[in-house]
Amino acid sequence: MTQSTGSGEPLDRSPTITGVGMTVFTNKDERPLLELLTTAADRALDDADVIPTNIDSLHVGNAAAEAFNRRSGLANALSSELGITDITARRIENTSASGASAFLDAFDAIRSGRSQAALIIGGEKMSAADTATSTEIISRITHDAEYEQGVTLPSFAGLAADRYFRMYDADREDLAHVAVKNHDNARQNPYAHFDKEVTVDDVLESPVVADPLRLYDCCPTGDGAAAVLLTAGDDGVEVAACEGAVGTHAVADRSDPLKIESVREAGNSAYAAADVTPADIDVACIHDAFSILEWLEVEELGLAERGKAWQLTVDGTTNRDGSLPINPGGGLKARGHPLGGTGISQIIELVWQLRGDAPNNRAVGDVNCGLAVNVAGFGNNSVCTVLKGETA
Amino acid sequence: MTKVLECSNCGYRTFYKKKHCLECGGQEWNKQEPGVGELLAITTVHVSPEGVREPNRLGIARFEGANLVAQIRKGLNPGDNVKLDDSNILREGDNGTHVGAQFAPVDD
């Protein structure tokens, strides 16, 4: 494992995940960003029983350390903390999909033969900025013409929810069940931001953020990091596919406010690469930055027909004990959303479920194939990953 | 004035300025009058960046071949026909005060 510049043969099988680790996602973690990232990294390396000097490449997912933490050159600072030299190391930025994008970068490095052991670390420390600054940083991902109108990500979600309710039979109360479910899942997850049961009434009585969406329809931002060790070996959880697709920058350039073409494209590419169909997916981690996104993405991924995802929530299909559990770790809604950490935390949840490491009260039963989708902005750019159970 | 940008090669239309057409890659755009659109969805936003009106009422409307998200006048609802009314103060932000288009009733 010494190929610092890389000249190996392309891999003729799927890369595997042999170690995972994360910090508790929380409103405010007193530790500096670098310490959060190294803590997650050490946990993943411990899990894989590998030391830092045995990795070939470092892939860091982070959205905005310059803005939140006044930290530039993150990958180099992190390499130094981990005592790593001579290998390739880089930071990948793709707003809220920075985590899965770093994973995709590592996936390609392993498949090409350039790296035999790739450490992916995603994280963000958002509490260092006040809410106004955070809102401003995040709103900066919009097109100039959207910025001018004062548009935010919750604005797009509010428009989508309004249209969904007008087009289909779902109503405001049905949507509340997404938050209720994901909070209930997070309560069983010691790494989750929230440990709080919420009821439909709690959701419906919370403050309006972007009508018809309320506070409890929106994920919290916060601090946290997550790491995964991806290898060219043949034991561990198989990464059958990791595919990305960019969508339009301006949300209104899409054919309809309910369509997120980047999720559909990334999903279809991932299904094809993994040689699976939506029917093969046993469990999924969906990018529910807003409750309505869980439905829209489930539909784009072909896990439900268009206009029907809400029924899977209402009839319990997507509960932990349903036939298609969605966001068993709590989702962005309740596990939390420290931007660069999120995509990796989704993959970790799938690894725990596939290895049978999820505690009994959160295990979703007999699962062999899991899907994660991590989305930048309001569908600007999506990365879809398909994992299969341990091949050993 | 807010115009629709129409690709002079393939006719693709957008309200969102970009160098290349996403259908054909062309770089020549003709500016067209947007005409009348149909409001598809609305929202009233209570948490916005500094410099934005509170609450910020927004809508998305479908015009011939292109959609647009913009601030709306009170009283408009999905299904209503709308036109673009320029010269409204939209927000304080980069480059000072932004003035631009809001959705207004067609008979306004």
Ligand SMILES: [Zn+2]
């Ligand atoms: Zn064109």
